[in-house]
Amino acid sequence: MKTLLFGGLTPIHDKLLKAAVENLGYKAEILPQPDMESLKTGREFCNKGMCNPAYFTIGNLLKFIRKKSYETDISREYLFVTIGACGPCRFGMYETEYRNALKESGFSNLEITLLNQTKFSSEGTIKLTKQFIYNLMKAVMVSDILRELSYKIRPYETKYGQTDEIIKKCVNLSYKTLKKSTKIKDIYPMLKQVKKLLKKIEVDYSRAKPLINVIGEFWVQTTEGDGNYNIHRWLEKEGAEVKIEPISGWIEYQLFSEIEKTKLEIKIKGKNLKRYKKLFLLKGLLDFYRCLYESFRRIFADKLESLPSQELLWNLAKPYYDPFVTGGEGHLEIAKHLYNIKFKKAHMTLSLKPFGCMPSTQSDGIQTKVISDYPETVFVSVETSGDSEVNVKSRIQMKLYEAKKIAKEEYMQALEYMHLTKEKIEFAVKAEKKLKNPFIPLSKNFTLTAANFAEKHKKTIRSLYGRSLYRKNSART
Numbered sequence: 001m002k003t004l005l006f007g008g009l010t011p012i013h014d015k016l017l018k019a020a021v022e023n024l025g026y027k028a029e030i031l032p033q034p035d036m037e038s039l040k041t042g043r044e045f046c047n048k049g050m051c052n053p054a055y056f057t058i059g060n061l062l063k064f065i066r067k068k069s070y071e072t073d074i075s076r077e078y079l080f081v082t083i084g085a086c087g088p089c090r091f092g093m094y095e096t097e098y099r100n101a102l103k104e105s106g107f108s109n110l111e112i113t114l115l116n117q118t119k120f121s122s123e124g125t126i127k128l129t130k131q132f133i134y135n136l137m138k139a140v141m142v143s144d145i146l147r148e149l150s151y152k153i154r155p156y157e158t159k160y161g162q163t164d165e166i167i168k169k170c171v172n173l174s175y176k177t178l179k180k181s182t183k184i185k186d187i188y189p190m191l192k193q194v195k196k197l198l199k200k201i202e203v204d205y206s207r208a209k210p211l212i213n214v215i216g217e218f219w220v221q222t223t224e225g226d227g228n229y230n231i232h233r234w235l236e237k238e239g240a241e242v243k244i245e246p247i248s249g250w251i252e253y254q255l256f257s258e259i260e261k262t263k264l265e266i267k268i269k270g271k272n273l274k275r276y277k278k279l280f281l282l283k284g285l286l287d288f289y290r291c292l293y294e295s296f297r298r299i300f301a302d303k304l305e306s307l308p309s310q311e312l313l314w315n316l317a318k319p320y321y322d323p324f325v326t327g328g329e330g331h332l333e334i335a336k337h338l339y340n341i342k343f344k345k346a347h348m349t350l351s352l353k354p355f356g357c358m359p360s361t362q363s364d365g366i367q368t369k370v371i372s373d374y375p376e377t378v379f380v381s382v383e384t385s386g387d388s389e390v391n392v393k394s395r396i397q398m399k400l401y402e403a404k405k406i407a408k409e410e411y412m413q414a415l416e417y418m419h420l421t422k423e424k425i426e427f428a429v430k431a432e433k434k435l436k437n438p439f440i441p442l443s444k445n446f447t448l449t450a451a452n453f454a455e456k457h458k459k460t461i462r463s464l465y466g467r468s469l470y471r472k473n474s475a476r477t
């Protein structure tokens, strides 16, 4: 049996997807995260005029198999699995590009299986069975949850590196569990165990950090490496809390768009059984996905919010961007920006656009209209070409400065309204162990985590501070 070779998402997703396919009896291996060498290799072997994710991902595959070819017969050992679609952007050309680049580099015999994301079908040896899809879905959900938790907890850890260390243990635990069983009855206890492990991390939620939502083209906002200049980690180092976009949101977007397209088809072409069957199947799948994700998320309800409804995002974007125009993130880039503005979900929206990306360029044009309608928004869109890291980061830093100022003002106003001071809160966090629990409940009235923490625990903070004053005064008298 050939080993399935795949990759291209985050390290957590790749590892848990590996467990999900191994659970079905396949052998699997993941590609490393794409780096600058991958980009160079991609540019060397791909057609000119492709977008950056194509260069990074295709170059990454070539780099890997070139190295491996010294040890083994690549075409006998591996079967490359990738996601494809019929476009309308360059994504539709990826398969051809993969094949061309493999031919150019002397590996034309490497077998490729394509999982079609819009038709929910496969082309090649791998059969996309119900169990296969179900396993992948669950692996994506667990990965989304672990990744989001890491981004919510890490900026507040009191011991540097503790979150990464424990998340690594959680990923290993999830990998072992999913490889053995993907049954829901085994996933729930695993997630409860994950929560228990994460509770060991000590946090200080009194640190006022601006919340930055990273959106943009799917691959570039998801990858964690040179493909986006390690932007998530860099933002954390610059003092921000990063709000990431779960891949489950992307899956729901695909399903919801198909539902709306089918409804339109019924309206235009007329009612028939086949169309209705398709509509009910898609609706059922979307409801099922959402319910299952929610049931996993609820274990961490005190930390993770539900995914925004696709209907809401669709309606938010509609006055600006025709949601039936697909390709890339479609209307999502506009919708997510508006969602952040209208529901105060982030202090700043950072949109990443890979070099040569057509849909993101289109969205950027429309973002200028959004900015003129909502001048209070802090928004920056940057292009990641692979060789402009300093420029990109310096542009983000300028906007980050504004976001930090807004976050600080929000904190000061919140403290004034609650009759608290920074000193009182910091004192309480140091004095009371319970306040250092990463899963301590937070209010939802502010954008800023520190303000939500202060509001939820104002009574405890006041009483701890009051008691310490009383003790000090009694000791003096």
Ligand code: SF4
Binding pocket: 051, 052, 053, 054, 089, 090, 091, 217, 218, 219, 327, 328, 329, 354, 356, 357, 358, 359, 360
């Ligand atoms: S969305 Fe943009 S970057 Fe992604 S495949 Fe399409 S053209 Fe390329």
